Amino acid sequence: MTTGEVLLKVDDLTVEFDTPRGPVRAVDGVSWQVRAGETLAILGESGSGKSVSTQALTGILEMPPGRILKGTAEYRGADLIAMTTKERRKIVGDRITMVFQDSLSALNPVQSVGTQIAECYRVHRGMSKRDAMKRAAEMLDQVRIPAAANRVRDYPHEFSGGMRQRVMLAMALALDPDVLIADEPTTALDVTVQAQILELIAELQAEREMGVVLITHDLGVVSDVADNVVVMYAGHVVERAATAEALEHPVHPYTEGLLGSMPSSDLKGQELPTIPGTPPSLRAIPSGCAFRPRCPIAIDDCAREIPPLLTVAPGRDAACIRRTTISANKEAV
Amino acid sequence: MIRFILRRVLAAIPIGLVVTLGVYALVFAMPGDPLRELAGDKPIPAAVLAAKRAQFHLDDPFIVQYLLSMKDILTGHFGTTFAGADIADQLRLRIPVTLKLATMSLVFQWIAGLLFGLYAGFRRNGVVDRMLLLATLVVLAVPGLVLYFTGQYVFGVELKWLPVSGARDGWPMSYLLPALCIGISGFAGLARLTRTSIVDTVNSDFVKTARAKGLGEQRILWRHVLPNALLPVVTLMGIDFAGIFGGAVLAESIFNLPGLGQFMFQAIKLKEGGVVVLLSTLAFLMFIVINLIVDIVYGAIDPRVRNV
Numbered sequence: 207m208t209t210g211e212v213l214l215k216v217d218d219l220t221v222e223f224d225t226p227r228g229p230v231r232a233v234d235g236v237s238w239q240v241r242a243g244e245t246l247a248i249l250g251e252s253g254s255g256k257s258v259s260t261q262a263l264t265g266i267l268e269m270p271p272g273r274i275l276k277g278t279a280e281y282r283g284a285d286l287i288a289m290t291t292k293e294r295r296k297i298v299g300d301r302i303t304m305v306f307q308d309s310l311s312a313l314n315p316v317q318s319v320g321t322q323i324a325e326c327y328r329v330h331r332g333m334s335k336r337d338a339m340k341r342a343a344e345m346l347d348q349v350r351i352p353a354a355a356n357r358v359r360d361y362p363h364e365f366s367g368g369m370r371q372r373v374m375l376a377m378a379l380a381l382d383p384d385v386l387i388a389d390e391p392t393t394a395l396d397v398t399v400q401a402q403i404l405e406l407i408a409e410l411q412a413e414r415e416m417g418v419v420l421i422t423h424d425l426g427v428v429s430d431v432a433d434n435v436v437v438m439y440a441g442h443v444v445e446r447a448a449t450a451e452a453l454e455h456p457v458h459p460y461t462e463g464l465l466g467s468m469p470s471s472d473l474k475g476q477e478l479p480t481i482p483g484t485p486p487s488l489r490a491i492p493s494g495c496a497f498r499p500r501c502p503i504a505i506d507d508c509a510r511e512i513p514p515l516l517t518v519a520p521g522r523d524a525a526c527i528r529r530t531t532i533s534a535n536k537e538a539v
Numbered sequence: 540m541i542r543f544i545l546r547r548v549l550a551a552i553p554i555g556l557v558v559t560l561g562v563y564a565l566v567f568a569m570p571g572d573p574l575r576e577l578a579g580d581k582p583i584p585a586a587v588l589a590a591k592r593a594q595f596h597l598d599d600p601f602i603v604q605y606l607l608s609m610k611d612i613l614t615g616h617f618g619t620t621f622a623g624a625d626i627a628d629q630l631r632l633r634i635p636v637t638l639k640l641a642t643m644s645l646v647f648q649w650i651a652g653l654l655f656g657l658y659a660g661f662r663r664n665g666v667v668d669r670m671l672l673l674a675t676l677v678v679l680a681v682p683g684l685v686l687y688f689t690g691q692y693v694f695g696v697e698l699k700w701l702p703v704s705g706a707r708d709g710w711p712m713s714y715l716l717p718a719l720c721i722g723i724s725g726f727a728g729l730a731r732l733t734r735t736s737i738v739d740t741v742n743s744d745f746v747k748t749a750r751a752k753g754l755g756e757q758r759i760l761w762r763h764v765l766p767n768a769l770l771p772v773v774t775l776m777g778i779d780f781a782g783i784f785g786g787a788v789l790a791e792s793i794f795n796l797p798g799l800g801q802f803m804f805q806a807i808k809l810k811e812g813g814v815v816v817l818l819s820t821l822a823f824l825m826f827i828v829i830n831l832i833v834d835i836v837y838g839a840i841d842p843r844v845r846n847v
Contacts, residue, residue, distance in 0.1 A: 266750040268742075299753020306751075311744040316766050316841055325762075329754055361842040377752070 210242030211282075213384050213417045214302065219277030219287075221255070221262045224270055230488045232258045234441040236277070237515075240385060240417040245408075247420045247432035247449065249464075251485055255441040256421045260387050263287060264298045281385070300330045303378040307390040309370035313362040319346070319373045320358030326380040345376040349406060368399035372406070379410055385417045392427065404431050425468055429453055437461050440486055440496035443515055446523040457524035459501045495526070503528050544831060551827045555820070562819045563605045566812040573597070573810035577621050595621065595813070608813040612820055621811055629802060636706065636798035640721075640791065641783045643714050647722025648729065649776060655726070656733025660768070663738055671734065675727035683724050683786075687793045690720045704795040717794040721786050725779060733772050740768040770841055777833030784822045 221233040233255040240246045250256040261267040263279035263286050279286045281297055298304075306312040314322055323345055324338035333341070339358060346354035349372040362370055371391060378386055388407065392400035408431055411418050420432060428435050428449060435452050437445040437460065445458040456462040463481035473479075483500040492498050494509040501508070505528065513525045574583065574591055591597075596604050611618055617626035659668035678686075694716055695703030701716045702708050740746065741764060749759045787800030795801070799818060806814035838845045 261747075264751060266747050295753040295755065297753075299751060304748075304751040306744060306748060308744060312748045314745040314749070314763050314767065315843060316770075317762070318842075325754070326752055329752070329758070363843050374748075377748075 210244060210415065210417070212239050212241050213282060214419070215239040215278075215280045216259070216263060217278045217280075219259055219263065219279060220275040221258055221267070222273045222275055224273065227489070229273075231275075231491075232272075232441055232488055233262065236438070236441075236443050238436045238443070238446065240419055242384065242417055243411070243415045244434065245411065245418040245420055245432045247422060247428040247435045248438060249422060249425065249428055249435055250438035251423050253440075253485060253488065254438040256423075256438050257389050260304070260389065260419060260421060264302060264304060264387065265291065265294050266298075266304075296330075299326070300381050301383055302385045302387065303381070303383040305371075305374045305378045305386065305388045305391045307393050309367065309374045309394070310362065312374060313370060315362055318359045318361055319365070319376075320360075323358075323373070323377045323380055326377060330381055341380070342376075345380050346373070348379070348410070349373070349376045351376075367395055368402065371395060371399075371403050375403070375406065375410070379414075382414055383416060385419065386411070387419045387421070389421045390423070391420070393422070393424070400427075401430075407431070425453075425464055437464075440491050441488065442496060442512070442525060443523075444497065444525045446515070448521060451522060457518050457522065457529050458497075458526050459503055459528075460497050463500075463502075540835075544835075547827070547831050547834070555823055555827075558823050559609065559816050559820055560605060563608065563812050563816050564601070566807065566810055566815045567601050567604070569807075569810050571810060573621060576809055591621070604812065605816075608816050611813065612817050617817060618813070620806075620814060621809055626814065626817065630799075633797055633799050633802050636796055637784070637787050637791070637800060639710055640714050640718055640787060640796060640798060643711065643718035644721035644725070644786070644790075645780060645783060647718055648725040648779065651722060651726040652729025653733055653772070656730040656772075657737060659730070659734040660737025660741070663734075668734070671730055675731050678724060678727040681724075683720070683789060684793070686724055687717070687720050687790065690716055691794070704793070706796050713794075713796065717790045717796060721783075721790055725786070729772070729775055729779065732775050733768075736768045736771050737764070740764050743767070766840065770837070773836060773840065774833065777829060777836075780833075781826045781829040784825065 216239065217237045219233055219236045220231065222229045222231050236255070236259050238246060238248070248256045248259070258267065258272070262272065262274050265286070274287055277287065281302060284297070286294055286297065286302075313319065320339050320342045323342035324333075324335070327333040327338035327341050328335070331338075343355045343358045346357060351357060351369060351372055357365075362373070365373060371394075374391075386407070391407070392403050395403060404427065407418065407420075410416070420427070422428060432449045435445075435447060435449045436443055437452070437458065439460050445452065445456070445461045447457070452461060453465065456465050460481070466479045467481060469478060481500055486492055486496055486499075492509070494511055495501070495504070495513050498504045498508045507527060513527045515523045515525045516530055518524050518530060573595075574588060574597070596607050599607070617630070619625055620629070655667065655671050659665070659671045662668060691703050694701045702713055706713045745767075746759060746763055749763045754762075784800065787798060788803050789800070790796070791798045791800035792804040799821070803815065803818045806818065
């Protein structure tokens with residue numbers, strides 16, 4: 207269903223952090239790609255490396271202490287990681303833009319929202335101050351901020367949380383980017399506002415044939431908007447599939463556990479199932495499969511080596527030695 | 540804006556009354572007789588003593604003395620000191636001395652504080668940053684008095700680079716050493732605050748946003764980091780500025796500079812309530828005005844505190 211051009215292709219990305227107690231691997235051999243018009247969800251709990259991977263490839267990760275060990279991130283064939291900062295700035299912020307979780311701290315508190323949006327036009331398009339402000343007002347209108355023309359000169363603290371996230375979106379979409387990386391864009395918002403923002407992203411995406419990378423820990427968000435999903439656990443990709451299929455027949459036990467712990471009307475009155483245990487500290491990732499200590503179907507062989515990401519069916523990959531095919535999945539259950 | 544200023548000025552009136560009354564009460568409560576203090580060991584004829592007591596209303600109740608002093612201050616009739624000097628003349632002579640000292644020490648303090656703070660903030664954990672931490676700890680641990688006397692001994696007595704005390708060498712020579720001492724004891728706090736503020740701001744989310752927008756480092760620094768990082772610094776600079784008179788009392792006395800601080804010191808020693816209250820009122824007015832300026836500046840640089 208998404209056959210657009212591959213815009214951003216991440217391959218074997220590995221990121222480490224230097225800490226006083228030695229290096230810690232936050233992202234290990236992660237690969238994914240996003241096409242024009244596609245929404246790719248990167249799903250994982252905090253500490254699974256989902257944000258670090260996108261921050262590393264856009265160059266906004268603090269380095270040091272962060273360090274990219276290996277891997278490529280190609281935007282239309284040009285490797286973002288290998289290029290110079292100056293070259294990267296022409297792409298990140300213009301063709302690839304980002305939206306962050308907490309819109310209050312992600313906006314500069316002492317600049318008006320108009321100035322902050324206009325800055326994109328000034329820096330990347332060399333527009334005059336007046337033209338840029340005019341375009342900023344148009345952008346605010348496009349993200350459905352009421353009375354946008356009157357609000358360009360307002361400051362971030364004068365907006366509500368949902369409206370501020372719209373401002374962030376306006377800023378990210380100002381230059382008609384090819385790829386939007388939304389890092390938990392709705393986590394700080396309440397559920398109704400969350401739905402509005404997701405809907406807005408989907409609408410704006412359809413208008414521009416943009417690729418969206420949606421980083422989230424919320425399965426509900428994934429099932430609502432994502433075409434494809436990449437599930438991450440302890441810095442590794444453990445499953446990669448089309449959203450509908452992953453939700454219908456999860457292959458990796460972790461994905462299965464996540465789905466099982468979703469509240470639904472079938473479970474009304476019963477205790478919500480959870481995945482036993484807690485995610486591992488990145489300092490002490492278990493040998494072999496990182497999910498092994500919490501996995502209901504783990505065997506001794508799981509401790510031997512990190513399970514490779516294998517194709518279990520056309521367009522579906524999972525990293526589990528117990529489930530190397532869809533049918534194996536059925537047997538194990 | 541005018542309403543804001545008016546409101547602040549009106550609010551200052553009751554505070555001013557409490558401050559002056561408190562200061563006057565403290566001077567009144569000090570032990571000893573002011574006129575005997577003035578005369579030293581020499582006997583004073585009873586008639587002279589009585590005349591002086593009447594002139595300065597020393598036998599009136601506390602509150603009457605206070606009100607009479609306030610009346611003099613408000614009507615501009617400052618009168619004379621116990622020793623007979625015209626207070627208005629004294630002010631005219633002494634205010635420039637204190638202003639010169641205050642300006643010079645503030646310049647030292649602010650330049651050193653901002654430079655070291657900014658540098659340490661951007662080169663966190665570098666050599667300058669570590670040296671600054673050490674230097675601040677030392678400066679904060681050493682009392683001002685020790686610093687002043689050490690300065691006098693090293694640069695005045697031993698090296699003979701600068702005059703030990705007095706204003707005979709005029710500006711700037713006579714002021715360099717005291718201003719340097721005040722600057723050293725004051726720059727540490729400013730530098731630490733600037734450094735911490737820079738570090739916090741550099742790591743904040745909106746700087747990350749600015750990077751994600753593909754902005755150059757210079758633009759991020761001038762448009763996003765500094766305007767936010769300097770907000771708390773401006774507040775502290777205002778407090779420093781307003782508190783400089785307090786520092787002047789000690790420094791002018793030790794370095795024997797004939798400024799308002801030294802005047803204050805002598806007046807306290809002689810229990811001259813009227814003079815102490817007059818000088819306190821001056822300091823208080825300066826405090827109010829400086830605070831007002833800081834608030835106005837703050838409103839201009841931080842939209843979040845406008846219309847408050």
